[in-house]
Amino acid sequence: MTTLARAAAVLLCVAAGACVALPEGAETLTYAEVAGLPGLEQRPVRFTLDGYGRDVPGTIVFEPTRVSRFGIRTSGIRCAGVSVDDNALRARWTLTCSDGTRATGTFYVDGGNVGSAGAGRTEDGRALRYVVGRRR
Secondary structure: OEEEEEOOEEEEEEEOOEEEEOOOOHHHOOHHHHHOOOOOEEEEEEEEEOOOOOOEEEEEEEOOOOEEEEEEEEOOOEEEEEEEEEEOOEEEEEEEEOOOOEEEEEEEEOOOOOOEEEEEEEOOOOEEEEEEOOOO
16 A cells, blocks of 8 residues: 655555545654644553554544545654545555654554454564454
């Protein structure tokens, strides 16, 4: 999965020919910008990152839309990104964190407001897995 800039449009791509245009400015969002958006949902999230040694708990805020801007807050690190639904149960995402980490991946919705789980890779190749809790 890659993020490409093409003539003022930023594309989120899983494979050649499978790209979706992101909202303008999505690739440079910050957590503070996302957290200030109206109509956000908030849920608990827990990450596992290869080489980190322990799970990292946090909070995710996101727009409940097909193309969704989201922000993640953990102790000391803030991330912002965008996800694009492939269908009702799967989406692709890309994010950038305040510590310089950039990652892309896929998540799967469990349905019925139960939550979701996903996986991806950082730019330096580390595996990232996470689980988002149910709606409160």
